[in-house]
Amino acid sequence: xQPPPPVEPTVPEGDELVAMNELxxxxxxxxxxxxxxxxxxxxxxxxxxxxxxxxxxxxxPAQLNYGHRPLSQQLASxxxxxxxxxxxxxxxxxxxxxxxxxxxxxxxxxxxxxxGTKVLHIQEINYxxxxxxxxxxxxxxxTFSDANPEHLPIIVNLEMKEDALPAPFDVTPITPFDxxxxxxxxxxxxxxxxxxxxxxxxxxxxxxxxxxxxxxTGWPSVADARGRFLFFVDNxxxxxxxxxxxxxxxxxxxxxxxxxxxxxxxxxxxxNDPGDGTEIRSLVEQGYLVRTRSDADVVxxxxxQRDRALSSGGQVVHSDFPKGEAKFPAGYVVEFPTRVQAxxxxxxxxxxxxxxxxxxxxxx
Numbered sequence: 083x084q085p086p087p088p089v090e091p092t093v094p095e096g097d098e099l100v101a102m103n104e105l106x107x108x109x110x111x112x113x114x115x116x117x118x119x120x121x122x123x124x125x126x127x128x129x130x131x132x133x134x135x136x137x138x139x140x141x142x143p144a145q146l147n148y149g150h151r152p153l154s155q156q157l158a159s160x161x162x163x164x165x166x167x168x169x170x171x172x173x174x175x176x177x178x179x180x181x182x183x184x185x186x187x188x189x190x191x192x193x194x195x196x197x198g199t200k201v202l203h204i205q206e207i208n209y210x211x212x213x214x215x216x217x218x219x220x221x222x223x224x225t226f227s228d229a230n231p232e233h234l235p236i237i238v239n240l241e242m243k244e245d246a247l248p249a250p251f252d253v254t255p256i257t258p259f260d261x262x263x264x265x266x267x268x269x270x271x272x273x274x275x276x277x278x279x280x281x282x283x284x285x286x287x288x289x290x291x292x293x294x295x296x297x298x299t300g301w302p303s304v305a306d307a308r309g310r311f312l313f314f315v316d317n318x319x320x321x322x323x324x325x326x327x328x329x330x331x332x333x334x335x336x337x338x339x340x341x342x343x344x345x346x347x348x349x350x351x352x353x354n355d356p357g358d359g360t361e362i363r364s365l366v367e368q369g370y371l372v373r374t375r376s377d378a379d380v381v382x383x384x385x386x387q388r389d390r391a392l393s394s395g396g397q398v399v400h401s402d403f404p405k406g407e408a409k410f411p412a413g414y415v416v417e418f419p420t421r422v423q424a425x426x427x428x429x430x431x432x433x434x435x436x437x438x439x440x441x442x443x444x445x446x
Contacts, residue, residue, distance in 0.1 A: 116212060
């Protein structure tokens with residue numbers, strides 16, 4: 083007879099002695115996404131057969147055939163990290179009439195008529211979202227936080243989308259995330275969660291720069307990070323550079339970046355492919371907060387990649403196969419055997435330094 087599983091603690095203990103980067107958090111990739119209609123998948127399948135370049139441009143129907151529950155339900159299931167794709171919409175209504183809706187009688191998006199940052203995957207094609215605006219998504223996070231004030235820190239990466247689609251889908255003009263639009267994103271974050279943020283200034287403290295701070299002084303404790311949110315810009319290159327122009331060295335910034343390896347502003351780093359785990363392990367041991375992915379293929383997710391991502395110590399692990407979402411292929415899931423989907427970091431802690439009560443939340 084199998085022994086009963088150990089009883090999970092319900093009261094946090096020892097979390098004031100463990101830094102927030104000494105936990106590992108599970109969450110979703112494209113956390114807002116609604117699966118496309120069968121009609122759209124059929125059209126894309128025909129199109130990718132006729133024009134193979136379409137599949138290579140991100141319009142592979144097989145890789146678009148998935149969706150997630152609303153953020154509120156993901157939070158209730160224990161997930162504590164998310165990814166949102168953002169599009170600038172300064173006039174409002176820019177994404178209200180997508181091609182797929184016009185041509186295939188697919189549902190039109192709702193709640194997108196007013197100016198403000200929109201949340202969707204691919205304009206014209208894969209545009210339905212469980213929370214179509216950034217403010218709406220943040221509102222779900224706020225509602226959960228208000229009801230569960232002792233929750234573990236919630237980490238959100240924001241990918242700013244600027245790329246036009248290939249012809250003939252390049253219908254809607256795309257507004258780049260310049261200084262003005264980046265400031266809009268910050269103002270929307272501040273309007274909903276401004277009193278609950280973990281910012282670069284707070285982590286930097288009196289250190290010369292952010293990189294020095296995270297590799298010496300370190301991150302806030304889990305106890306101090308409870309009830310709070312950390313955002314980072316999930317873009318290398320031009321968008322990151324514009325954000326750094328707006329906030330040199332991230333001074334006064336509300337978001338971290340996800341690039342900057344070896345740069346003074348480095349705090350959060352993105353290594354989507356865990357590889358053999360060596361690079362992530364080195365960065366984690368230095369003190370950086372690392373985001374990686376446990377799977378990158380919704381048709382054939384890799385058990386090996388999942389296991390390498392988890393054992394690497396990357397603190398933010400995103401998946402399309404979280405706890406509680408039944409998807410093909412059956413049997414593949416990325417989860418921890420606990421109510422809250424977080425655990426002591428396998429690289430940075432031992433049972434003596436981080437017990438199971440560190441990563442729990444009081445039961446709602």
